[in-house]
Structures are given as structure tokens and as C-alpha cells.
Amino acid sequence: MQPFPHHYSIAARAAAQGDVTLTGDRLPAIPSAPPTEFGGPGDRWSPETLMVAAVADCFVLTFRGIAGVSRFPWVALECSVTGTVDRVERVTQFTALEVRARLRVPSGANEDQARRVLAKAEETCLVTNSLKVRPHLEAVVEFEGA
Secondary structure, three states: OOOOOOOOOOEEEEOOOOOEEEEOOOOOOEEEOOOHHHOOOOOOEOHHHHHHHHHHHHHHHHHHHHHHHHOOOOOEEEEEEEEEEEEEOOEEEEEEEEEEEEEEEOOOOOHHHHHHHHHHHHHHOHHHHOOOOOEEEEEEEEEOOO
């Protein structure tokens, strides 16, 4: 890992109509548009879906890093996140993040350790630590061969 601080730069370009194009150094361009809830087409990534995706991605990558340092054996992790947007005191914002994680571990793995690593990933995720809303984790641990 590189020393802090880290800097990330993204550009957004748009005309009066059509998609917004998100670009970054060495990254593929991503077309973006409002979601259907805000009058958009609903068939492209939006700021809202990108934010929720960032939570899921960060959770999985954080879990992977913690499991590696902890030498915790695991097979697969599926994470789905539902973000709720609402108006609070006339401000539109994310008001809830439901994180559902399904972790598959080898037979004989320590379930308590699995839950500790999952909880640590939730606690230390950079993305959720940068938000006003705190996520709620619902975790399932499955054993191979069970």
C-alpha cells in the first residue's frame, strides 16, 4: 500500500441531454444517467447505484484484506446492499444501507472468527466510514459440504 494521503480524480462530462460520461486515468469510461426514480431511463449506472455499489465493493475488498491478514480461510463471499434514499428536513439523502453478506467457508472453519472478520469489515470499510448513514449488516456463514 502507498503512504497516505491518497488522491482519486474522476471527470464527469455531459451535454444538455443524454448520458454523463465518467472517466478516470487507466479506467474504462462509465455512462451514467439518473435512475427511473428521478426521471431517468433506469438502464445505466446512476450516482445512487454507484454509491450503493461502492459500499458493496468496499465491504468485500475490506473483508478480503482482513481475512488475509488474519489468515482466515474462506471460499466465497456474496454481498448485496440496498440503499434507501428519502427526504429528511427537506434534504434528499441516503437514510439507510442494508448490507447482506453470505460467506462460504471450508468445513471445520471457526464460525465465531468468520463473524468477527465480517463485523470488522463492516466497521472498517472506508466508504461507509465516510458517510452520514451507518450500514446495518446481516451476515450468513455457510460451511462447505453442509
